[in-house]
Amino acid sequence: MITLGIETSCDETALALIRDGKLLHDVISSQTDIHSLFGGVVPEIASREHYRLIGRLFADLLKKTDLSIAMIDTVAVSRGPGLLGSLLVGLGFAKGLAAASNARLVGVNHLHAHLLAAGLEQQLRFPAVGLLVSGGHTHIYHILSANDFRLLGRTLDDAAGEAFDKVAKMLNMPYPGGHLIDRIGRMAMPDVKLFTKPYVDNDNLDFSFSGLKTAASLHIQRNPHLRFSSPAEAARRCAVAEEETTSLQELAVLCASFNHTVAQTLRIKMQRALERLMTQEQGRPVSLVVAGGVAANSMVREAMTGLAEHFDVEAVLPSLSLCTDNGAMVAYAGEQLARLGLRHLPDLEAIPRGQA
Numbered sequence: 638m639i640t641l642g643i644e645t646s647c648d649e650t651a652l653a654l655i656r657d658g659k660l661l662h663d664v665i666s667s668q669t670d671i672h673s674l675f676g677g678v679v680p681e682i683a684s685r686e687h688y689r690l691i692g693r694l695f696a697d698l699l700k701k702t703d704l705s706i707a708m709i710d711t712v713a714v715s716r717g718p719g720l721l722g723s724l725l726v727g728l729g730f731a732k733g734l735a736a737a738s739n740a741r742l743v744g745v746n747h748l749h750a751h752l753l754a755a756g757l758e759q760q761l762r763f764p765a766v767g768l769l770v771s772g773g774h775t776h777i778y779h780i781l782s783a784n785d786f787r788l789l790g791r792t793l794d795d796a797a798g799e800a801f802d803k804v805a806k807m808l809n810m811p812y813p814g815g816h817l818i819d820r821i822g823r824m825a826m827p828d829v830k831l832f833t834k835p836y837v838d839n840d841n842l843d844f845s846f847s848g849l850k851t852a853a854s855l856h857i858q859r860n861p862h863l864r865f866s867s868p869a870e871a872a873r874r875c876a877v878a879e880e881e882t883t884s885l886q887e888l889a890v891l892c893a894s895f896n897h898t899v900a901q902t903l904r905i906k907m908q909r910a911l912e913r914l915m916t917q918e919q920g921r922p923v924s925l926v927v928a929g930g931v932a933a934n935s936m937v938r939e940a941m942t943g944l945a946e947h948f949d950v951e952a953v954l955p956s957l958s959l960c961t962d963n964g965a966m967v968a969y970a971g972e973q974l975a976r977l978g979l980r981h982l983p984d985l986e987a988i989p990r991g992q993a
Protein backbone atom coordinates (compact mmCIF):
# COMPACT_ATOMS: atom_id res chain seq x y z
CA MET A 638 0.00 0.00 0.00
CA ILE A 639 1.39 3.41 -0.95
CA THR A 640 0.35 6.30 1.29
CA LEU A 641 0.96 10.01 0.90
CA GLY A 642 1.10 12.04 4.13
CA ILE A 643 0.35 15.77 4.12
CA GLU A 644 1.20 17.98 7.09
CA THR A 645 0.27 21.68 7.16
CA SER A 646 -1.08 22.17 10.67
CA CYS A 647 1.36 24.87 11.75
CA ASP A 648 4.50 26.29 10.14
CA GLU A 649 5.92 23.29 8.32
CA THR A 650 4.73 22.23 4.88
CA ALA A 651 5.69 18.56 4.84
CA LEU A 652 4.83 15.65 2.58
CA ALA A 653 6.01 12.06 2.54
CA LEU A 654 5.36 8.85 0.67
CA ILE A 655 5.53 5.52 2.45
CA ARG A 656 5.04 1.96 1.24
CA ASP A 657 3.82 -0.61 3.78
CA GLY A 658 5.17 1.27 6.79
CA LYS A 659 8.53 2.12 5.21
CA LEU A 660 9.50 5.64 4.24
CA LEU A 661 10.13 6.10 0.51
CA HIS A 662 10.88 9.80 0.57
CA ASP A 663 9.88 13.00 2.35
CA VAL A 664 10.05 16.71 1.69
CA ILE A 665 9.68 19.57 4.12
CA SER A 666 9.76 23.33 3.99
CA SER A 667 9.93 25.14 7.29
CA GLN A 668 8.69 28.67 7.76
CA THR A 669 10.52 29.26 11.04
CA ASP A 670 12.81 31.92 9.51
CA ILE A 671 9.79 33.99 8.46
CA HIS A 672 7.89 33.63 11.74
CA SER A 673 10.99 34.22 13.86
CA LEU A 674 10.88 37.84 12.61
CA PHE A 675 7.59 38.16 14.55
CA GLY A 676 8.58 36.07 17.59
CA GLY A 677 5.89 33.46 16.91
CA VAL A 678 3.74 31.92 14.19
CA VAL A 679 1.55 34.41 12.29
CA PRO A 680 -1.47 32.35 11.09
CA GLU A 681 -2.24 34.40 7.96
CA ILE A 682 1.36 34.17 6.74
CA ALA A 683 1.50 30.46 7.56
CA SER A 684 -1.48 29.55 5.39
CA ARG A 685 -0.29 31.69 2.49
CA GLU A 686 3.12 29.99 2.60
CA HIS A 687 1.54 26.52 2.67
CA TYR A 688 -0.58 27.50 -0.32
CA ARG A 689 2.46 28.81 -2.18
CA LEU A 690 4.60 25.74 -1.53
CA ILE A 691 2.43 22.65 -1.36
CA GLY A 692 2.08 22.03 -5.12
CA ARG A 693 5.77 22.32 -5.91
CA LEU A 694 6.76 20.21 -2.89
CA PHE A 695 4.41 17.46 -4.06
CA ALA A 696 5.89 17.63 -7.57
CA ASP A 697 9.39 17.33 -6.03
CA LEU A 698 8.34 14.34 -3.98
CA LEU A 699 6.88 12.49 -6.96
CA LYS A 700 10.03 13.16 -8.98
CA LYS A 701 12.25 11.78 -6.23
CA THR A 702 10.26 8.56 -5.87
CA ASP A 703 9.50 7.95 -9.56
CA LEU A 704 5.88 7.32 -8.63
CA SER A 705 2.84 8.64 -10.46
CA ILE A 706 -0.30 10.05 -8.86
CA ALA A 707 -2.27 6.99 -9.95
CA MET A 708 -0.04 4.73 -7.82
CA ILE A 709 -1.07 6.39 -4.53
CA ASP A 710 -3.55 4.19 -2.64
CA THR A 711 -4.20 6.46 0.34
CA VAL A 712 -3.97 10.21 0.84
CA ALA A 713 -3.56 10.95 4.56
CA VAL A 714 -3.78 14.51 5.83
CA SER A 715 -3.51 16.24 9.22
CA ARG A 716 -7.02 17.48 10.03
CA GLY A 717 -6.13 19.07 13.37
CA PRO A 718 -5.46 20.31 15.89
CA GLY A 719 -3.69 23.26 14.33
CA LEU A 720 -4.23 26.60 12.64
CA LEU A 721 -7.50 26.54 10.70
CA GLY A 722 -6.27 28.33 7.58
CA SER A 723 -3.16 26.15 7.41
CA LEU A 724 -5.12 22.93 7.89
CA LEU A 725 -7.53 23.92 5.11
CA VAL A 726 -4.67 24.22 2.63
CA GLY A 727 -3.61 20.63 3.34
CA LEU A 728 -7.18 19.33 3.35
CA GLY A 729 -8.06 21.03 0.07
CA PHE A 730 -4.95 19.63 -1.59
CA ALA A 731 -5.62 16.12 -0.19
CA LYS A 732 -9.23 16.12 -1.33
CA GLY A 733 -8.34 17.22 -4.85
CA LEU A 734 -5.62 14.60 -5.11
CA ALA A 735 -7.80 11.79 -3.72
CA ALA A 736 -10.57 12.68 -6.16
CA ALA A 737 -8.16 12.84 -9.10
CA SER A 738 -6.42 9.55 -8.32
CA ASN A 739 -9.35 7.62 -6.83
CA ALA A 740 -7.30 7.13 -3.66
CA ARG A 741 -8.71 6.61 -0.20
CA LEU A 742 -8.87 9.87 1.82
CA VAL A 743 -7.95 9.61 5.50
CA GLY A 744 -7.98 12.53 7.93
CA VAL A 745 -5.45 12.11 10.71
CA ASN A 746 -5.26 13.59 14.21
CA HIS A 747 -1.94 15.45 14.23
CA LEU A 748 -1.25 14.56 17.89
CA HIS A 749 -1.91 10.86 17.38
CA ALA A 750 0.33 10.95 14.31
CA HIS A 751 3.20 12.29 16.46
CA LEU A 752 2.80 9.37 18.85
CA LEU A 753 2.55 6.77 16.09
CA ALA A 754 5.57 8.13 14.15
CA ALA A 755 8.04 5.79 15.85
CA GLY A 756 6.26 2.91 14.06
CA LEU A 757 8.30 3.87 10.98
CA GLU A 758 11.46 2.85 12.85
CA GLN A 759 10.42 0.06 15.15
CA GLN A 760 7.44 -2.13 15.87
CA LEU A 761 4.93 -0.30 18.06
CA ARG A 762 3.38 -2.50 20.70
CA PHE A 763 0.08 -1.62 22.39
CA PRO A 764 -1.23 -0.95 24.98
CA ALA A 765 1.10 1.95 25.50
CA VAL A 766 1.29 5.06 27.61
CA GLY A 767 2.09 8.07 25.46
CA LEU A 768 3.50 11.49 26.24
CA LEU A 769 3.05 14.12 23.59
CA VAL A 770 5.18 17.18 24.31
CA SER A 771 5.15 19.78 21.58
CA GLY A 772 4.90 23.53 21.11
CA GLY A 773 1.14 23.45 21.44
CA HIS A 774 0.37 20.39 23.58
CA THR A 775 1.42 18.42 26.60
CA HIS A 776 -0.82 15.35 26.72
CA ILE A 777 -0.66 11.97 28.41
CA TYR A 778 -2.57 9.21 26.63
CA HIS A 779 -3.42 5.61 27.23
CA ILE A 780 -3.09 4.16 23.72
CA LEU A 781 -4.92 0.91 23.06
CA SER A 782 -4.56 0.84 19.28
CA ALA A 783 -3.71 3.18 16.40
CA ASN A 784 -7.34 4.29 16.52
CA ASP A 785 -8.00 4.24 20.28
CA PHE A 786 -6.36 7.05 22.22
CA ARG A 787 -7.67 7.91 25.70
CA LEU A 788 -6.59 11.27 27.08
CA LEU A 789 -5.47 10.95 30.72
CA GLY A 790 -3.95 14.37 31.37
CA ARG A 791 -3.10 17.63 29.68
CA THR A 792 -1.67 21.04 30.37
CA LEU A 793 -3.98 23.56 31.96
CA ASP A 794 -2.06 26.50 30.51
CA ASP A 795 1.22 26.58 28.57
CA ALA A 796 2.50 23.55 26.71
CA ALA A 797 6.01 22.43 27.64
CA GLY A 798 7.40 23.59 24.27
CA GLU A 799 5.66 26.93 24.66
CA ALA A 800 7.35 27.40 28.05
CA PHE A 801 10.73 26.62 26.41
CA ASP A 802 10.04 29.08 23.60
CA LYS A 803 8.90 31.86 25.93
CA VAL A 804 11.95 31.52 28.18
CA ALA A 805 14.14 31.49 25.06
CA LYS A 806 12.43 34.69 23.91
CA MET A 807 13.09 36.34 27.30
CA LEU A 808 16.77 35.50 26.76
CA ASN A 809 16.58 37.10 23.30
CA MET A 810 17.13 33.78 21.53
CA PRO A 811 15.58 33.21 18.09
CA TYR A 812 12.17 31.52 17.82
CA PRO A 813 11.63 28.62 18.45
CA GLY A 814 14.35 28.44 21.08
CA GLY A 815 13.71 25.09 22.80
CA HIS A 816 16.61 23.35 21.09
CA LEU A 817 18.97 26.21 22.03
CA ILE A 818 18.04 25.97 25.72
CA ASP A 819 18.68 22.22 25.44
CA ARG A 820 22.01 22.78 23.73
CA ILE A 821 23.33 25.46 26.10
CA GLY A 822 22.01 23.51 29.10
CA ARG A 823 24.13 20.49 28.17
CA MET A 824 27.23 22.54 29.02
CA ALA A 825 26.50 22.69 32.76
CA MET A 826 25.06 20.73 35.66
CA PRO A 827 21.58 21.88 36.75
CA ASP A 828 21.04 23.75 39.99
CA VAL A 829 18.19 21.51 41.13
CA LYS A 830 17.05 24.09 43.71
CA LEU A 831 16.72 26.98 41.25
CA PHE A 832 13.16 26.11 40.15
CA THR A 833 10.32 24.28 41.85
CA LYS A 834 8.72 21.49 39.84
CA PRO A 835 5.34 23.00 38.93
CA TYR A 836 1.97 21.48 39.75
CA VAL A 837 3.15 18.12 41.01
CA ASP A 838 1.76 18.22 44.59
CA ASN A 839 -1.64 16.85 43.64
CA ASP A 840 -2.88 13.48 42.50
CA ASN A 841 -3.80 14.25 38.90
CA LEU A 842 -2.07 13.77 35.56
CA ASP A 843 -2.40 17.36 34.34
CA PHE A 844 0.37 19.90 33.91
CA SER A 845 0.77 23.62 34.47
CA PHE A 846 3.93 25.27 33.20
CA SER A 847 3.01 28.94 33.53
CA GLY A 848 4.41 29.21 37.10
CA LEU A 849 7.74 27.81 35.98
CA LYS A 850 7.81 30.28 33.11
CA THR A 851 7.18 33.14 35.56
CA ALA A 852 9.93 31.87 37.89
CA ALA A 853 12.36 31.80 34.94
CA SER A 854 11.25 35.29 33.93
CA LEU A 855 11.92 36.66 37.44
CA HIS A 856 15.35 35.03 37.47
CA ILE A 857 16.19 36.64 34.11
CA GLN A 858 14.88 40.05 35.26
CA ARG A 859 17.15 39.85 38.32
CA ASN A 860 20.07 38.81 36.09
CA PRO A 861 19.68 40.87 32.92
CA HIS A 862 23.28 40.15 31.88
CA LEU A 863 22.09 36.62 30.99
CA ARG A 864 20.16 37.99 28.00
CA PHE A 865 21.71 38.14 24.56
CA SER A 866 21.64 41.58 22.93
CA SER A 867 19.66 40.27 19.94
CA PRO A 868 18.39 36.97 18.46
CA ALA A 869 21.15 37.25 15.84
CA GLU A 870 23.82 37.48 18.53
CA ALA A 871 22.22 34.51 20.34
CA ALA A 872 22.21 32.40 17.16
CA ARG A 873 25.86 33.25 16.47
CA ARG A 874 27.07 32.47 19.98
CA CYS A 875 24.92 29.34 20.40
CA ALA A 876 26.41 27.99 17.15
CA VAL A 877 29.88 28.05 18.71
CA ALA A 878 28.66 27.47 22.27
CA GLU A 879 31.13 24.63 22.93
CA GLU A 880 34.04 27.05 22.41
CA GLU A 881 32.45 29.61 24.72
CA THR A 882 31.87 27.46 27.77
CA THR A 883 33.29 30.00 30.22
CA SER A 884 31.39 33.10 29.10
CA LEU A 885 28.11 31.19 28.80
CA GLN A 886 28.50 29.22 32.03
CA GLU A 887 25.94 31.13 34.10
CA LEU A 888 23.41 30.95 31.28
CA ALA A 889 24.19 27.24 30.90
CA VAL A 890 23.24 26.64 34.56
CA LEU A 891 19.91 28.44 34.04
CA CYS A 892 19.19 26.41 30.89
CA ALA A 893 20.26 23.11 32.50
CA SER A 894 18.05 23.85 35.53
CA PHE A 895 15.09 24.66 33.30
CA ASN A 896 15.62 21.49 31.23
CA HIS A 897 15.92 19.48 34.43
CA THR A 898 12.75 20.91 35.99
CA VAL A 899 10.64 20.31 32.87
CA ALA A 900 12.03 16.78 32.42
CA GLN A 901 11.45 15.85 36.07
CA THR A 902 7.92 17.30 36.04
CA LEU A 903 7.10 15.18 32.99
CA ARG A 904 8.69 12.16 34.69
CA ILE A 905 6.62 12.55 37.88
CA LYS A 906 3.31 12.65 35.98
CA MET A 907 4.28 9.82 33.63
CA GLN A 908 5.34 7.71 36.61
CA ARG A 909 1.94 8.37 38.17
CA ALA A 910 0.18 7.36 34.94
CA LEU A 911 2.21 4.16 34.71
CA GLU A 912 1.58 3.27 38.36
CA ARG A 913 -2.16 3.59 37.77
CA LEU A 914 -2.27 1.74 34.46
CA MET A 915 -0.06 -1.10 35.73
CA THR A 916 -2.65 -2.04 38.36
CA GLN A 917 -5.39 -2.43 35.74
CA GLU A 918 -6.54 -5.89 34.70
CA GLN A 919 -6.72 -4.84 31.07
CA GLY A 920 -4.71 -2.37 29.07
CA ARG A 921 -1.47 -2.64 31.06
CA PRO A 922 1.13 -0.76 29.03
CA VAL A 923 3.95 -2.68 27.40
CA SER A 924 5.56 0.45 26.02
CA LEU A 925 6.14 4.10 26.82
CA VAL A 926 6.01 6.36 23.75
CA VAL A 927 7.30 9.93 23.78
CA ALA A 928 6.74 12.28 20.83
CA GLY A 929 6.52 15.91 19.73
CA GLY A 930 9.24 18.54 19.44
CA VAL A 931 10.19 18.52 23.14
CA ALA A 932 10.83 14.75 22.86
CA ALA A 933 14.04 15.88 21.15
CA ASN A 934 15.22 17.34 24.49
CA SER A 935 18.16 15.40 25.89
CA MET A 936 17.03 15.50 29.53
CA VAL A 937 13.46 14.53 28.61
CA ARG A 938 14.78 11.56 26.63
CA GLU A 939 17.00 10.52 29.53
CA ALA A 940 14.19 10.80 32.08
CA MET A 941 11.74 8.81 29.94
CA THR A 942 14.25 6.07 29.12
CA GLY A 943 14.97 5.69 32.86
CA LEU A 944 11.27 5.52 33.66
CA ALA A 945 10.63 2.84 31.04
CA GLU A 946 13.48 0.76 32.48
CA HIS A 947 12.06 1.14 35.97
CA PHE A 948 8.65 -0.20 34.87
CA ASP A 949 10.16 -2.77 32.54
CA VAL A 950 8.30 -1.43 29.50
CA GLU A 951 9.82 -0.62 26.13
CA ALA A 952 10.94 2.99 25.67
CA VAL A 953 9.84 4.25 22.26
CA LEU A 954 11.49 7.52 21.28
CA PRO A 955 11.47 8.45 17.62
CA SER A 956 14.69 9.78 16.14
CA LEU A 957 15.01 13.56 16.22
CA SER A 958 13.79 14.17 12.65
CA LEU A 959 10.55 12.35 13.46
CA CYS A 960 10.00 14.29 16.73
CA THR A 961 9.12 17.62 15.12
CA ASP A 962 6.38 18.07 12.52
CA ASN A 963 6.86 15.94 9.41
CA GLY A 964 4.87 14.29 6.63
CA ALA A 965 6.02 10.73 7.33
CA MET A 966 4.18 10.56 10.66
CA VAL A 967 0.93 11.58 8.94
CA ALA A 968 1.45 8.99 6.21
CA TYR A 969 2.17 6.28 8.78
CA ALA A 970 -0.85 7.13 10.95
CA GLY A 971 -3.02 7.27 7.81
CA GLU A 972 -1.79 3.88 6.68
CA GLN A 973 -2.65 2.36 10.07
CA LEU A 974 -6.16 3.84 9.95
CA ALA A 975 -6.64 2.69 6.34
CA ARG A 976 -5.66 -0.84 7.42
CA LEU A 977 -8.35 -0.65 10.09
CA GLY A 978 -10.84 0.14 7.30
CA LEU A 979 -11.23 3.86 7.90
CA ARG A 980 -12.05 6.12 4.96
CA HIS A 981 -13.25 9.72 4.91
CA LEU A 982 -15.63 11.28 2.42
CA PRO A 983 -14.82 14.50 0.53
CA ASP A 984 -16.71 16.50 3.17
CA LEU A 985 -13.92 15.79 5.69
CA GLU A 986 -13.55 18.84 7.90
CA ALA A 987 -10.64 20.40 9.75
CA ILE A 988 -10.76 20.15 13.55
CA PRO A 989 -8.53 23.07 14.58
CA ARG A 990 -9.16 22.66 18.29
CA GLY A 991 -9.63 18.89 18.50
CA GLN A 992 -7.87 17.58 21.62
CA ALA A 993 -8.15 13.88 22.16
Ligand code: KG4
Binds near residue numbers: 774935
Ligand atom coordinates in the same frame (compact mmCIF):
# COMPACT_ATOMS: atom_id res chain seq x y z
O1 KG4 B 1 5.99 19.08 17.59
P1 KG4 B 1 6.53 20.38 17.16
O2 KG4 B 1 7.45 20.41 15.98
O3 KG4 B 1 5.40 21.39 16.78
C1 KG4 B 1 4.14 21.41 17.34
O4 KG4 B 1 3.29 20.64 16.84
O5 KG4 B 1 4.01 22.19 18.31
O6 KG4 B 1 7.24 21.01 18.44
C2 KG4 B 1 7.90 22.24 18.41
C3 KG4 B 1 8.33 22.58 19.83
C4 KG4 B 1 8.86 24.00 19.96
O7 KG4 B 1 8.26 24.57 21.11
C5 KG4 B 1 10.37 23.80 20.14
O8 KG4 B 1 10.99 24.83 20.89
C6 KG4 B 1 10.39 22.50 20.90
O9 KG4 B 1 9.39 21.71 20.26
N1 KG4 B 1 11.70 21.81 20.82
C7 KG4 B 1 12.48 21.58 21.90
C8 KG4 B 1 13.63 20.92 21.42
N2 KG4 B 1 13.51 20.77 20.06
C9 KG4 B 1 12.30 21.33 19.71
N3 KG4 B 1 12.30 21.86 23.20
C10 KG4 B 1 13.26 21.48 24.06
N4 KG4 B 1 14.41 20.84 23.67
C11 KG4 B 1 14.62 20.54 22.37
N5 KG4 B 1 15.74 19.90 22.01
Ligand code: ZN
Binds near residue numbers: 747751929930961
Ligand atom coordinates in the same frame (compact mmCIF):
# COMPACT_ATOMS: atom_id res chain seq x y z
ZN1 ZN C 1 3.30 18.84 15.95
